[in-house]
Amino acid sequence: MNGATFLSTATAKGHLYRVDWYPAAIFDNSAAKNIIGELYSLSLDQLQTLDIFEGAEYRRIKIPIISEAQHTHAWAWEYLEPVKNLYPMLSGDWFEEA
Numbered sequence: 001m002n003g004a005t006f007l008s009t010a011t012a013k014g015h016l017y018r019v020d021w022y023p024a025a026i027f028d029n030s031a032a033k034n035i036i037g038e039l040y041s042l043s044l045d046q047l048q049t050l051d052i053f054e055g056a057e058y059r060r061i062k063i064p065i066i067s068e069a070q071h072t073h074a075w076a077w078e079y080l081e082p083v084k085n086l087y088p089m090l091s092g093d094w095f096e097e098a
Contacts, residue, residue, distance in 0.1 A: 001040060003043075003046065004040040004041065004042050004046060005040060005041040006038060006039075006040055007039040007040060007041055007067065008038075008039050008067045008068045009036065009037070009038055009039070009067070010036075010037055010038065010039040010065045010066060010067040010074065011034040011035065011036055011037070011065065011066050011067075011092075012025075012027055012034065012035050012037065012063050012064065012065045012066075012076065013027065013028055013029050013030070013031045013033070013034060013035075013064075014026050014027040014028045014031050014033070014034075014035045014092075015028065015031060015033060015035070015083070015088065015092075016035045016088070016089040016092050016093075016094060017079070017083050017086035017087060017088055017089060018086060018087040018089055018097070019057075019079070019081075019086060023089065023094045024057075024079035024081070024083060024086060025037075025076065025077070025078055025079060026078060026079060026083060027061070027063045027076065027078055029064065033090075033092050034092050035092045036091075036092050036093040036094075036096075037076075037094075039065065039067050039074055042075075047060070047075060050077070054077045056080075057079060057080055057081055058077040058078060058079055058080060059077065059078055059080055060075050060076070060077055060078075061075070061076060061077075061078050062074070062075055062076075063075075063076045063078075
């Protein structure tokens with residue numbers, strides 16, 4: 001995230017899982033739970049670098065979020081692999097349960 005500008009914390013509807021030392025997010029607008037994250041302003045080059053970093057396990061999608069009581073949309077990386085055997089992070093907060 002070198003060079004990115006932090007804007008605020010944000011939430012999105014969905015489910016969060018622990019893969020290993022990193023999380024897996026599955027976004028679902030009908031989910032009762034929220035995923036808690038951070039919102040950054042990035043350049044196109046930074047987005048493309050993150051696409052490479054996240055690899056084939058993830059895809060970048062635009063999702064609805066709530067940030068500082070404001071509804072908007074943002075790019076996020078959604079996990080593409082099966083989550084059946086992954087540990088669900090019930091708080092939705094990677095930093096709380098990591």
